[in-house]
Amino acid sequence: MRRGTVQRALAVVGHRVLILGFTAFAVFPFYWMLITSFKQNSDLYVGASNTAHNPFIFNQPPTLEHLRILFGSTLFPSWLFNTLWVGALVVAITLVLAVPAAYSLARLTGRWGEHFSIGIFLTYLVPSTLLFIPFSRLVAMLGLQNQLWALVLIYPTFTVPFCTWLLMGFFKTLPKEVEDSAMVDGCSRLGAIVRVVLPLAVPGLLTIVIFALTLTIQEFVYSLTFISSVERMTVSVGVPVALVRGDVYYWGSLMAACLITSVPLAVLYNFFLDRFIAGFTVGAIK
Amino acid sequence: MTTAEVALAPPAAKATDSLSPRDRRLGKLMLAPALSYIILLVALPFLLALFLSLTNSSAGSLDFSFVGLQNFKSVATSAVFLRALRNTFIFTFVSQLLVIFLGNILARALLKEFRGKFLVRFLILMPWAAPISLATLGWLWIFDSTFSVINWMLKVTGWLGPGQWYYWLGDTTLGMVAIITVHVWRLLPFSTVILLAGLSSIPAEVHEAADIDGAGPLAKAFQITLPMMMPILTVAVLFGAVFTFTDMNVVYLLTRGGPYNSTHVLASLAYQEGVLGGDVGRGAAVAIFLVPLLVVMAVMMLRVSRRAEVT
Numbered sequence: 001m002r003r004g005t006v007q008r009a010l011a012v013v014g015h016r017v018l019i020l021g022f023t024a025f026a027v028f029p030f031y032w033m034l035i036t037s038f039k040q041n042s043d044l045y046v047g048a049s050n051t052a053h054n055p056f057i058f059n060q061p062p063t064l065e066h067l068r069i070l071f072g073s074t075l076f077p078s079w080l081f082n083t084l085w086v087g088a089l090v091v092a093i094t095l096v097l098a099v100p101a102a103y104s105l106a107r108l109t110g111r112w113g114e115h116f117s118i119g120i121f122l123t124y125l126v127p128s129t130l131l132f133i134p135f136s137r138l139v140a141m142l143g144l145q146n147q148l149w150a151l152v153l154i155y156p157t158f159t160v161p162f163c164t165w166l167l168m169g170f171f172k173t174l175p176k177e178v179e180d181s182a183m184v185d186g187c188s189r190l191g192a193i194v195r196v197v198l199p200l201a202v203p204g205l206l207t208i209v210i211f212a213l214t215l216t217i218q219e220f221v222y223s224l225t226f227i228s229s230v231e232r233m234t235v236s237v238g239v240p241v242a243l244v245r246g247d248v249y250y251w252g253s254l255m256a257a258c259l260i261t262s263v264p265l266a267v268l269y270n271f272f273l274d275r276f277i278a279g280f281t282v283g284a285i286k
Numbered sequence: 287m288t289t290a291e292v293a294l295a296p297p298a299a300k301a302t303d304s305l306s307p308r309d310r311r312l313g314k315l316m317l318a319p320a321l322s323y324i325i326l327l328v329a330l331p332f333l334l335a336l337f338l339s340l341t342n343s344s345a346g347s348l349d350f351s352f353v354g355l356q357n358f359k360s361v362a363t364s365a366v367f368l369r370a371l372r373n374t375f376i377f378t379f380v381s382q383l384l385v386i387f388l389g390n391i392l393a394r395a396l397l398k399e400f401r402g403k404f405l406v407r408f409l410i411l412m413p414w415a416a417p418i419s420l421a422t423l424g425w426l427w428i429f430d431s432t433f434s435v436i437n438w439m440l441k442v443t444g445w446l447g448p449g450q451w452y453y454w455l456g457d458t459t460l461g462m463v464a465i466i467t468v469h470v471w472r473l474l475p476f477s478t479v480i481l482l483a484g485l486s487s488i489p490a491e492v493h494e495a496a497d498i499d500g501a502g503p504l505a506k507a508f509q510i511t512l513p514m515m516m517p518i519l520t521v522a523v524l525f526g527a528v529f530t531f532t533d534m535n536v537v538y539l540l541t542r543g544g545p546y547n548s549t550h551v552l553a554s555l556a557y558q559e560g561v562l563g564g565d566v567g568r569g570a571a572v573a574i575f576l577v578p579l580l581v582v583m584a585v586m587m588l589r590v591s592r593r594a595e596v597t
Contacts, residue, residue, distance in 0.1 A: 015395055015398060015400070018391065018392075018395045019395055019396075019400070019406055022388075022392050022395070022410060022474075023406055023409050023410060025471065026409055026410045026411075026413050026475065027409045028428075029413070029421065029424035029425060029428060030412055030416075030424070032424060032427065032428055032435065033424050036427065044433075045432075045433065047433060048432065048433055048435065048437040048438035048441065049437075049441060049451070051438070051441050051442050055433075055435050056435075096319070097319050097320040098320060100319065100320070101316060101317050101319070101320035103316060104312075104314075104316035104317040105317065107313070108305065108309050108310065108312060108313025108316065109310075109314075109317065110305070113317075116317070116321070118588065120320075120324070121587075122584050122587065122588075123324060123328050125528055125580055125583060125584055125587070126328055126332060126580070127553075127576065127580070128532075129532050129533070129534050129552075129553035129556060129557070129573060129576065130532070130573050130574075130576050130577070130580075131328070131331050131332065132557070132560075132561070133335055133556065133560045133561075133566060133569050133570045133573055134331040134332070134334035134338060134570070135331055136345070136560075136561065137334065137338065137343070137348075137566065138331065140348065153327075156323065156327075157323075157327050157328050160320055160323060160324065161324065189308070189309055189312055190312065214415070217417055220417070220418060220419040221534060221535070221557075224538075224557075225557075225561055235417070235420075236417045236418075236419045236420060237419065239419070239420055240419050240420070240422075240423050240539055251427055251433075254423060254427070255427060258416075258420040258421070258423050261416075261420055262412065262415065262416035262417065262420055262421065265415045265417070266408065266411060266412045266415040266416065267408075269411055269414070269415035270408050270411060270415075276479075277479055277480060277483045280480060280521060280525055281480065281483065281484075281521055
C-alpha cells in the first residue's frame with residue numbers, strides 16, 4: 001500500500017519535471033526576446049564571460065527605449081502594414097479559388113475528384129526553395145520585380161492547396177440533406193450553396209482566412225528573393241535583413257519586433273489547432 | 287498515380303450516381319479556377335526549374351542558351367555542393383530522429399490531464415507558430431559570439447574554463463549543432479500535436495480489452511499503440527522531414543552557410559548560387575537535387591493515405 005503511494009507520487013513528480021523541461025525549452029527563446037526588449041543597453045551588452053552579471057534578470061531598471069526606436073525610427077510599422085496588405089489580398093484570392101474548388105471536390109466530382117484532391121494535397125510538398133528560381137524569372141518577365149504584387153501573385157501557390165484541402169474536409173462533414181432540402185424547395189444548386197451551405201461553413205471559412213494570413217506572415221524565401229527595397233519589405237524579411245544597420249545589431253529593438261509579431265500568431269494557432277492538425281493527417285486518423 | 291490513370295478511371299458508382307449532368311458541369315466549373323492557377327503557378331514553374339537547369343541563364347538578362355547537363359556536372363563535382371548535400375541529409379535525419387523521440391515522450395505526457403494544461407499547450411506550440419525567420423533571429427542572439435547566454439551558463443557551471451570559449455556560429459561542428467537545435471525546437475511542437483491527435487484517437491476500449499487479456503505495458507506498447515500509431519507517425523515524420531529537408535531559413539540566417547561554406551544545405555546553396563551569385567542555371571540545378579527525395583516522400587504519403595482509406 002505504502003509503496004504504491006510512493007510510486008504514484010514519484011510518477012506525478014516525474015511528469016511535472018518532464019512537462020516543465022519541455023516547456024522551458026520551447027519558451028526560452030521567447031523569454032529571451034522579452035527580457036532583451038526591455039533591458040537597457042548597459043545591462044544588455046556585458047559579455048558572457050562576466051560570470052558575476054546574471055543575464056536572466058534585470059540588473060538595471062527596464063526601459064521602453066527599444067520599443068520607441070522600433071516604432072519611431074525604423075520602418076517596422078511600414079513592414080507590418082505591407083504584410084497585412086499582402087495578407088488581405090492573398091486571403092481574398094485564396095477564398096475565391098479555394099471555396100468553390102473545395103465544394104466541388106467534396107460534392108460534385110466522383111472518383112477523379114478524389115484523385116485531384118490527393119494531387120492538391122501533394123502540391124504542398126513542393127517547397128518554395130525549389131520554385132523561387134523559376135518564379136524569379138517569371139516575376140522579371142512580368143515586370144513585377146521589387147513589388148508587393150509579386151508576392152500577391154505567388155503566395156496563393158501555398159495557401160490555395162492547403163486551404164482547399166482543409167475546407168474540403170469541412171464540407172464533407174456537413175450533411176448532404178442540407179442542400180438537398182433547399183433544392184427541393186426550389187433553389188438551384190448554386191443558390192443552395194450561397195444561401196445554405198456557406199452560412200453553415202463559416203467556421204471553416206474563418207479557419208482558412210486565419211491560415212492564409214498566418215502562412216503569409218510567416219513566409220520568408222519569396223519575400224527575400226523578390227523584394228529589395230527596404231520600405232517595401234514584409235515583416236519576416238525586413239526585421240532580419242534591414243533592422244541590422246551595417247554590422248551593428250540593435251538587439252533590443254530586433255527582439256521586440258520578433259516578439260510582437262510572434263505572440264499574436266501563437267494565439268491564433270491555439271484557437272485553430274484542431275483544424276490545423278486535420279489539414280496534415282490525410283485521413284490517417286479516423 | 288499518373289494523369290492517364292485519372293482520366294481513364296471509371297466514374298465511381300456510389301459517389302456520382304446522384305449527380306446530374308448539370309451538377310457535374312458545375313463541379314468542373316467550380317474547380318477550374320483553382321486548378322488552372324495551380325497548373326500555371328506550381329506545375330509550369332516546376333517544369334521551368336527543370337528547363338532552367340539545362341541553360342546558362344543568368345539573373346541580369348533573359349537571354350540564354352542550352353548547355354545540356356553542364357550545370358549538373360559542374361555542381362556535382364564541387365566540394366561545396368557535396369558538403370551541402372551531406373549536410374542536408376544529416377540535418378534532416380538527426381533532427382527528425384530527435385523530434386520523433388522527444389515528440390513521443392511529450393505527446394504521452396500531454397495525454398494526461400493536469401492543471402495548467404491549456405497554458406502549457408500554448409507555450410509549447412509557440413516555436414511552430416512564430417515566423418521561422420524571426421524565431422531563428424532569437425536563436426542568433428542566443429548563439430551570439432560575445433553575449434551568448436549559453437556560454438554564460440557554461441562558464442558559471444564550470445564547463446568552460448578560463449580562456450575557453452564556444453564560437454557557436456563560427457565553427458563547423460558547433461554551427462551544425464546550432465542548426466539542428468533550431469530545427470528540433472521548431473518541429474517538436476508540430477510532431478507532438480500530430481502524435482497527440484493519434485494517441486487520443488486510440489479508443490480506450492482497446493486498452494481495456496488488452497488489460498483483460500493480461501497484456502503487460504510492453505506488449506501493449508508494441509502490439510497495440512505502435513501499430514495503431516504507424517500511419518500518424520509516418521505522417522509526422524514525412525512532413526517533418528520535408529520541412530527540414532527543404533528549409534533554407536535556419537541556415538541562411540544563422541550561419542549563412544559559413545564558416546567557409548561548411549554548413550550550407552541544398553536550399554541555401556541554391557539561393558547563394560542562383561540569386562546572390564546570379565547564376566540561375568546553376569542555382570536551379572542545385573535545387574533540382576531536392577526533387578528525388580520529395581518524390582519518395584510523396585509516394586510514401588500516398589501509400590499512407592490509401593491504406594487509411596482501405597481500413
